Amino acid sequence: MFDTASASALPGALPLSREADSTLTEQLAARFAERIRARLLAPGARLPSVRECARRHEVSPTTVVAAYDQLLAQGLVEARAQRGFFVRAPLGDASAPGAARSPAAPRSPVPISATTLIRGMFQPPGAQPMPGLGTLPIEWLDPALLAGAMRKVSAQLGRSALQYGEPAGEARLRRALAARLVEHGIAAGPEQIITTVGATHALDIVTRTLLKPGESVLVDEPGWSVEYARLAALGMRVLPVPRGPEGPDLAVMQRLVEAQPEGARPRLYVTVSVLHNPTGASLSLQSAHKVLKLAQAHDFAIVEDDTYAHLAPAHLPRLAALDALERTVYVSGFSKILTPSWRIGYIAAPARWVDRLIDTKLLTTLTTPSMTELALAHCLEHGLLRRHAERVQRLLDAARGRSVELARAHGCRFAAEPRGLFGWVDTGVDTERLAQAMHDDGWLIAPGALFHASPRPTTLMRINFATTQDARFWLALQRARDALRPLS
Template identity: 35%
Template sequence: MATIRDRIATRNLVSGDKLPSIRSCARQMAVSNSTVVEAYDRLVAEGIIQSRRGSGFYVAGHTAPLSIAQIGPKLDRAIDPFWVSRQSLDARPDMLKPGCGWLPPDWMPEQSIRRALRTLARASDDVLVEYGTPLGLAPLRQLLSRRLAGYGIMAEPDQVLLTESGTQAIDMLCRFLIGPGDTVLIDDPCYFNFCALLRAHRANIVSVPFGPNGPDIDAFANVLATHKPRLYITNSGLHNPTGASLSPQTAHKLLNLAEQHDLIIIEDDIFADFETTPAPRLTALGGMERVIHIGSFSKTLSASMRCGYIATRPDWIDQLIDLKVATGFSSSNLAPELVHTVLKDGTYRKHMDGLRDRLSRTMTQTANNLASLGIHPVLAPKAGIFLWCALPDGIDAAQTARNALADGVVLAPGNVFSMSQSAGNLMRFNVAQCQHPKIFEVLERAMRS
């Protein structure tokens, strides 16, 4: 019954589709005919399927709404990726969020944003009330083109498409590049919303272990040969959640394998501006024939000014513009104008210089506080906001997160980042959100409970 419900929820079966015969279903599921009869009878009673005399069983009525949470393996709903995101986004003002993925408000350049808003209040009417072009604000695309060149990525302004966020950029690219059932490769661990988004696109998700220098190349080659994925999504700068950086050797081997197996790569570079020493960029090393570069400013400037971008080859940009018109019609003018105003006045560079220094100090302080509880980083990241840590032996991260939530602290246990569910004693900590001493008091109690 659960299998059939899942197939209907994920639209593998839709209204009017015929179900396998009783004997066929029994063979497929390795159960007796009587078990299938019982299951079908109960589903008929619930109105989920219909029995047509002499014909068989069919999906009834309207197709159930898509439930992303039901796609793929069942996870513990108490601590799945949606739970982490919702608890962080919906948290009361008094809750602490060391498990979230963004900076506290007082770490952001508030005064620069206010100045930009005052400037925009005097802008022409078309900025305030008109649709933007589908490609996006030209001055910002020109600025992004110059910024990308600093990483060795050669993208003309017309090869840059603005989006509302990095997440929307990946969503658009999944619409463009894959269909239901296509195989997509991700890191293990990886940013948990990659999995959620790919399930929404009904992709077949496979993963490869990710270590201090990038993905395990032998495992990567084996996955490509065995599963033949269409797409690979990764961070090559500061990796989420591990904080690792891609090494040049791993990058070259990865690109060679991608060429051999006709693999397309989405390089999510949302944490680029946190780096002190830039890691190799796959887009710079391999060009844009099969590597797509995306980014946004939600982590360093403002999550309220939703503005991301896609940089890719010209023929794909043209098709992505059509897709953007079909799904979102055009770009906003306000958010890109705000981002452009802040970036060009010089205050953003000064903000990031200070922010990197502050994060470096905070990283050391947080690591010391965690060490006093027996919690240690798996690796020492070169920069960024995350520590990927191992809890003391025998401590379950998921149960610790449940216990901490009751005390008003939102944590991010390891298995929400792991497709293989192999990170049960690991946890991601956002060092910028770990400044309150209550966090470590709650964490110590939560591990003991």
């Protein structure tokens, strides 16, 4: 079902062998040990029950018990009476469920494995596309465009290329970005724009600048698992707001704000307004106005993450446009559309915050890479990125249609209207257990628990429409789901 490169990228994807030099017990124990050490099974994660594991790997329950005993002896798992076996946190890992905390530390829940999807992105060339990841297929990208842009700027390099770049980022790129933002109705001069090492770095700069550890942050739920974990790691108190097809549940948001003591009310709301991850929904104009009124009434800022801007129509409402960058900070990047290895993002911010944001950038990265920034400026100035994005959108539209057809043909339904890069799919079974079964088959999926601030069992999962056109994936999913149903 998958090639050698895929198997090496996904430890344990090959079946156990009775012809191997090691016993079935040793092979099974080694498989789980490798996943635990690679953090593909996070601290606190529950191992499959003995019966479920035996059926999945076609071994006896005695073999599974012996394998789990080896993991216990290695200190990788712990047994909990009447509950099963759970991955142990490494010594000193305060982020794991059940780990000791300082009394003063905020109790910010983190996803069961926020880094699993990130680690999955580091696949060798030629590995099969993974449905749970958030990147485009390599075949959709344009290396000739990137190489041409780099050659062009290399030929024009002067002495400035031998020095640190400008603290705010290359002026040429910031001018090109200001022109691009006009397409979204956002008026931001180059002096209001700061370049970053990708959109995630941009979010980190804003959070570190505007918040202190222990302060509250409003976030969408479901939402981006990495953002929950990042905020929790910074010591922020995460307040999840249910996200619907039109936008956040404003009644819940207001209750959450007013429930906090006067001096501890949220100072920030982090949201993806266009092509929300994972549902694909976009903020309606009416909801956008109400969010801004609520932010003004309760004096909190908004971080608008527009990571998927290049995959969406330019006319969709942006909070930063409606707000004229008064209390909104706009964040975007180019990794989703050009290549993940060009880590270029940017911030468009109210003028009064720009110097503070630059100071934080200098403390975290000193500067950003001039060469790639100039190459990106060339792509923007000459319309190369626009034409590439239009081609990718056509490919994505076709891929979405095929993926939706396959999902429905194999018994799944969509919990949100399919739009953009991601689909929010209801499988009918617990997707955490489904993820483990699919991993054994060589597929990495994104279970819905990862997209909740407080992980809980769910039958939902996120798929990438660009990488779920393979009928073999849906057949494997159907088999794994059918095998789990008696246990659900």
